[in-house]
Amino acid sequence: MADSSILSRRGFIAGSAALASAASLPMPIWATGSMARAGAGGASKGFGTLDGDDIRLTVANSHFAAGGRSGHAVTVNGTVPGPLIRLRQGRTVRLHVTNTLEEDTSVHWHGLLVPFQFDGVPGVSFPGIRAGETFTYEIPVRQAGTYWWHSHSGLQEQQGHYGPLIVDPADESGARYDREIVLLLSEFTPLHPHQVMRNLKVAEGYFNFNKQTATQGDMPVADRIDWGRMRMDPRDISDVTGSTYSFLVNGHAPMDDLQFLFTPGERIRLRIINGSAMTFFNFRIPGVPLTVIQADGQDVRDVTVDELQIGVAETYDLVIEPRAGAHTIVAEAMDRSGMGIATLTSTPGERALVPALRDPVTLTMDDMGMASMAGGAHAGMDHSAHGGSMDGAGMDGDAMDVAAMDHSMRDMSQLPPSANGVGVDMVAPMPVDRMDFPGLGLDKVSHRVLRYTDLVARAPNPVRAPERSLEIHLTGNMERYMWSFDGQKFSAVSDDPIRFGFDERVRVTLVNNTMMAHPIHLHGHFFELVNGADEAHQPLKHTLIVQPGGKATFDLTANEPGDWAFHCHLLYHMHAGMMQVVTVRPFPVAEGA
Template sequence: MPHPSNVRVIILSVLVLCAPTTWADTYRLTIDEQGISLTGEKQTAITANGVSPAPTLHWREGEIVNLQVSNRLKTETSLHWHGIILPYEMDGVPGISFHGIGAGQTFNYQFKVQQSGTYWYHGHSGFQEQQGLYGALIIDPPHNHHPADRDYAILLADWPEDRPERIMARLKKQSDYYNFQKRTVGDFFSDAREKGFFETLADRMEWGEMRMEPTDLADVTGATYHYLINGATPDMNWSGLFAAGETVRLRFINASAMTHFDVRIPGLKMQVIAADGQDVDPVAVDEFRIAVAETYDVLVTPEQPQAYAIFAEAMDRSGYASASLTPKIGLRATPPGMTPRTLLTMADMGMPASGGHQHDHAAATEMPVENEHAGHAQHQQHNADDAPAHSMHDHQAMLRQQAEASNAHKTLSYPDLRASQPDTGWRAPDREIKLRLTGNMHRYMWSFDDIAYADADPIRLRLGERVRFTYVNETMMNHPIHMHGLWQYLDNGNGEYSPKKHVINVKPGTTASVVVPADAVGEWAFHCHLMYHMDAGMFRKIIITAGPKP
């Protein structure tokens, strides 16, 4: 569908003596419904200014922005500015930070921009984000440390054939409804030949007792999803132009409701320069996994005048999104073949493998892995991500040296992320809050500490304290944990250079730790960013107040 550029009204600010001149921009966004045809059948999308994805907004660090959001829907709507530091009344979460935007009403968001980088915005009412209400948000810094000849936002998304309400109803009745990739009798005999009959039988019995499948990598899959880049299917082929030798900045934003993507550009090395809008020491990679709601900025320098595929395959390999980086209009890249999916193992769940043997990810792939996606590199990445925090940095440095020496396929992992600038307020946390990530796949219930949001007390913090949050994932699913209004400093062994993120992906059966400075008074949403997990109860409220200890 067409993507006209956003129309914004620029108002000159008043020059104030003894203060720098700023520009105050007013953006007008109208939320409405519009018919689209991405799947071959007519469907309805929730749009902003008539388009989905919503218009890309460009702000400048230090300015005061005004956003007038008008609702032409018959139901309530809202917009959340994901990853943006602002007064909590402007955060855009109905029932927590404001009342929402009623049908026929207009709400004016106004706040000062205190950061720069790549972010996004999306609906926070019902399933409107899944229905197309999302867009890129680019904030320019006072001084650009990573100049590029071209600059593109790459919005990844999953568009369903089913209505979101129907998806949720089906998951409630049968949590694996969309898993069309279950193991078969043929797989049993194939595994028995490779691993032995009794070990294979024990493995199947263990998974059966847990009422789980090692193929349950995603709740909602390509059985209903069409995967998009900037609102376009692979056949529609969104294209970004370049000239040979130019440096191109690609701002990847995972605006999906439920899909983690593995991203690569065959033939090009990517240099990761930012995570969740924050600069990190550059890391050269061949591939990276981007969790739901995360952002990564990369630089590429195509030397040849040929088309390159921007390829994002769903983590469960049920489909992919693809676009072209091309030197001329009409020249499109051929998408590469998808790589084999990696199945979950008992070791991933923190349990001994069948027969007392520990199976790594390479052993759990369904077929030999192609050279450009080496299973050995996957295995190294998994072990590095799950290592204790005190040993992560040294271990990852060793893996980087090994990879460089062997010219192995390099996949980004969290231990690679090191902030470009130190945290000037770095100190030991004042206390720790441990949260178990819990769920019942059979009943499709998700929560923190086995308590759904409706029954949970708020998490209370005191202004100025630093709190360690430890996330213990007791489920077989990835959970991208998002904290509104606050930064999470990922404890990945880099101390004061720990990267600060607004989303932390916690892998199945693993533990992740972050340090959170409680520096913003207000009431903030805190949840898993998988939309159907959030709706099913994996949600809390954080309240930060000034005063005595909570």
């Protein structure tokens, strides 16, 4: 039965509202974060809500405008983002998706535990939804929390094919808030996504307008020359930037003046979803502490911060208690090329100051997998990376031989033999655990910033030692814009899946040998971050940011049988090859069979 249900993977690459709570404060349409018209014949900004056990979605072509930019969009039920789907834990839902496009489409229910044939990845778990057809997903709703949905066909996600998904618990007697606001962060560009991809293939820094000049910034000229010799750019933070993106909150650009109304004294739950294609956001509300209560839909012990970085495809639930007045909601792109903006206010029409963009982020040698040292930039580096011994006396106090460093970054010996070839152009020589790193650009701020090491599961997980270990390298060739696992670009024709036995417990270490942060997502499962929490309280997540030149480790119990996508959630990285299939076998035998 298991083998006969496995579908061909050949089509993967080619096909590959804020809500008012029980507090009944009247919410005018401009204050709800939903349904603002974008113009005659165009997609609406924001989203309405669909709930119940039988839901219908229609995928269509449309036109969308935001932030002074306009262009083609792929909409679901006529809006960008698509509708908020609201489900109830313990029920079974039927979701009917009708495709009116002239190409295949799909919907992946990001973070939901579903039977693998309803996971929505063409060529991996089902054939896709053909033009003119309707496909019905039938899903027993097993968990509560904040999730989202998006297309897994081609690059439709970039064009607007995504939306929020909330699962309410079967028992809501323990609610800890008075009002709820859903904030879906994303971006829009009028460029067709295939043109974006072509531009990145021409030059990986095509959209980067934050490059340093010979006299700009505080980096010494000698250091800039060193980076040049390595053929690397210390300002290469994001592949696609505000030069072409308008950053959105619930489909609204900053100039739209999106506002959310509240009553002073309320405890407000913010459900934050990063539904972007390529953008990490640094989220803050200046002057308002943020208490994190969930990560990726799973309960964590309360931790209060002033800012957090949310990677592509992650979700965080926060509780805030804002004072009377207006407060600016800031979702600043990690590379600081733009931001999404909204206002939280107790008085309709009142606004707060919008903070200026902070200075652009500049990579350091630590970000290249070279540990810091006192009096020099690279002392923690493995001496063997330079082909010989090196004690402290053998190093210049302020610098090292760049030619030797450049050579070490092209030493492929730490990768599997299959990783050699054109798909890898450099290797961070000394990756270290960076689970305590708050995110690029947030390591030098003076206020409290969330780190993965702050996350502790609220309820205990079963304690079980891993049966084996697995190491996976995140690799790439920046100049050719190729991305991969272990140097192997995903091929729908000749792939070799990552295999787990059903219910096997595996400790997986992701080693980022590149200079970019990657949000790695495993379909169909939650895994436990090995982040310093005790074994029973390692936090559960489905998406994990692996920092440049860093390692990140998780424990996985492979208890969801089937074929599952495993990939970088930066859309163009996945499309360029940083993807694999995880196969969990055998299928358990049903009782009475």
